[in-house]
Amino acid sequence: MNAAPGRCRRLAIALARHAAWMLPSAPWAQAMRHELDYIANDSAALRWAFGCMLASYKARLTQWPRFSPRHAWRHVATSGALMLLIGLALQERAGGQTEPPRPGFDETTCDLPGVSPEIRPRLRCGTVSVPRNYDKPDAGHFKLAVVVIKSEQQPSWPEPVVYISGGPGSPLTVYAAHQARTPYAPRRDLILVDQRGTGKSEPGLCPDLAGKLLEAALAFAASATEEAFAMRQATYLACRDQAIGRGLDLTDFGTQVTAEDLEWVRKALQIERWNIYGESYGTTVAMTLVALHPDTVRTVILDSIYPPDPVPLWSTTVNDARAAFFANCARDNVCSASFPNLAETYRETLARLDQQPLLVTVPPRMRQPDDRVMLTASLFEAVVTNLLYYPTAYPDLPRVIQSVHDAEPQGLGQDLAQVLGPILAAQLAAAATQNRATHAAVECRDRPHYRQDLPRQDLPAGAQGLDRRQLYGVCARWSDVGPPPLVPAGTRVPTLVLAGQFDPVARPALSRHVADLIGGSARFVEFPLVGHNVRQFSACGAKIAADFIDHPAQKLDTSCTDRTSPIPFLPKRR
């Protein structure tokens, strides 16, 4: 990493030294110079140094009678040389040369939604400029949005938590108010970063095409025809061309780059070591960060792992999660009484939808033609898969499946609209927050398997729709494959792996396997009746995580996992 001072910083140092030299007997002049080393931002440092110089000159002029002509000449000559240097520096900047950035935090006002007056004083918002390309420090920079949330109880404990969110492509800092209310370790500060190309961080990848990318992806999810495939591919390639036309290099993306960005942010915030909390895709970044910079990490939590390559075909993982859920229903008195063979009902539903898709009325905010959506087998598969992420949806999931199963092909049953409409709207809203271009930019660099054809396997009806929704057919034409994400095998950093029983992204067994790869420093905890994102939906998981962050050397008390309440299944509608 480039830690050598840039031109701006060197100039500031020279000015401050000159100011202190002007007043050798004044401790405050020395104090001003020392203070410079605590100013992370280069521009602020230069402004500070200018002030130092002006103050020293002003003070020196008041002592003018003590000036000898010889000394006066020296001062004038030195000042002239400095002014010349400043002029040259400014000229070079105006000439378009980009100065390599140096880790620094530029504080700004906080423009975030939902921030209450109680939370506002705890927030520090700003940006950190990171190199676009760490191998080419002169190739320009991107500004990343950073929010520091001070812990509610002050003084905060040292070594804050950095939370790395999922995606890739999901915004984070916009949720700062929620994050402030649900700390990972209540006595520690929390740091949020919008990864490059997401949220408020630069670059804005294809902002004009975001709607079209989403539309094309949804159309393809609903109906994986050749036409829909071609439309999606064309939209992604239009985005690629637009990005390149704007001077962006699509090889400036990938998990290793994101990990280096976080390391740069750590330096900018002058944090010696931090605790990492990675969730979903954030676990991929977290593992890579630990592998690249182990000395900067005190502890790491991997909540709901996004598995490293070779990753199993997604539909097979989803099948297992769904089968585990159906088995739970079969063991439950209420669920099994209302839905005696939920697995079979589900299979029948997919087969019926394959034959005859249903028209479902949806809320006007979804902006669908005639406020209707064609519910195909593929789309229904996607809906059920999404519901497996959220334990709050589990009580109603069997009823949703049964409602679709029982719906009349011609009917727009009010029941079905009431059940499915809000679910579809919520899922669409969630999908719309993702930056799909950034998702492709990272995944296409990270995951070589998207360059191959989708493997053909004997899968249940509709299941292949899930796999087709991924980036097969896009990545080969998007960018070259980049350096892979890393697993910190054999690391000494204390590691905690959390896995949900019904996780549709990674089977618990696969998460355990990753923990085994990491080695003796890793502990693994499985949470019954939880899907993806353990901590978010399990108070038990949140407690275990907080205890681990504060006391990583202590034995984990995981007894709360044995006291999980059964799912409060809702009976069949009458």
Next chain:
Amino acid sequence: MPRKPNNSRQTKALLAAFLEQARVWRHGYDLSKETGLKSGTLYPLLMRLSEQGLLESRWQEPERSGLPPRHVYRLTATGLALAREQELEAVAAERAGALA
């Protein structure tokens, strides 16, 4: 009419910043950010207030190795009294303005 000493806007802002954390040692850069005063204005002020016995100062060891010591400042008892007096004056002026 002679000008009242330490009555400038900058001095008042600086004393108010010190008063917010009256017994805490403060760094120059933090004070600059809090008051908006540039270093070229701030340090001559700090120097003058120290000479008048309103501030005390000392060198503080760095928190991390590789960094230089920092010069830190805080109000003396006299400085605290003056800062409180100025705060009361400001509140009174604000109320008068509100009633006007």
